Amino acid sequence: MKIRILWAGKTKEQYLIDGIDRYLKLLGHMAQVSVIDIKEEKGKPRGPALAAEGSRILKQTRSYTLLNEKGREFTSVEFAGYLGKKVNFDFVVGGPYGVSEEIREKASDTISLSRMTFTHEMVRLVFLEQLYRAMTIMKGMEYHH
Amino acid sequence: MKIRILWAGKTKEQYLIDGIDRYLKLLGHMAQVSVIDIKEEKGKPRGPALAAEGSRILKQTRSYTLLNEKGREFTSVEFAGYLGKKVNFDFVVGGPYGVSEEIREKASDTISLSRMTFTHEMVRLVFLEQLYRAMTIMKGMEYHH
Secondary structure (H helix, E strand, O other), X not given: OEEEEXXXXXXXXXXHHHHHHHHHXXXXXXXXEEEXXXXXXXXXOHHHHHHHHHHHHHHHOOOOEEEEEEEEEOOHHHHHHHHOOXXXXXXXXXXXXXXXXXXXXXXXXXXXXXXXXXXXXXXXXXXXXXXXXXXXXXXXXXXXX | OEEEEEEEOOOXXXXXXXXXXXXXXXXXXXXXXXXXXXXXXXXXXXXXXXXXXXXXXXXXXXXXXXXXXXXXXXXXXXXXXXXOOOOEEEEEEOEOOEOOHHHHHHOOEEEEOOOOOOXXXXXXXXXXXXXXXXXXXXXXXXXXX
């Protein structure tokens, strides 16, 4: 299984960097999981900046699942079932200002971790933990973390 | 506004301790927020252990909102509206094995952060961030964190 996660900009909060590293290591034992750091476009207005980030994302992937609070919700077990349907997955996680309209429109699928709004950095951590949880579910392992 | 959060057992993951501290400090500027660490009951079977923890919780509060993935879901804005309804809130967050049946039954209300299962320690972080976000929404502040 090969999973690529695309997000724009480096994580800044140290405690989240630590948590993200932790789950990337755990995931590395179970699948080919990589994070693709899309260069963040600084400056305002945000519309054109998001569009520029969007173009960079689309250079990397043409078939991706977008994470967005308005997307489809899963339980963790359902999410494991979702992951089990394909061999390769690209996931796009929005930045502090979300993603461009083009990225929203071209997404193959849009899923949600919660109806609540999380910080874009916290989404990274929560999502990696869910990926790890889903893989333990798929493999019938006990979850310790 | 006075909010008490009751959970059983100390947080163990350092990165989550750091994140939790961060939000408790931010929350401290906005309301009276305290965490009540309920002594964890070790050992198995889990039923009697959870029941013992439950009795300790009920010594502290008789009117509380339970966090549970099967509870009612909110958007962050709706959650701010929920918080605005009362002056005092007690929230109970389950441990690694959840909470006793008695705690589930006696809850005034049950709310959910996500349909997905999070680790009980990550729930602490995510919940505190949502509390902070809700308070910034209630106060009409810009959210930076």
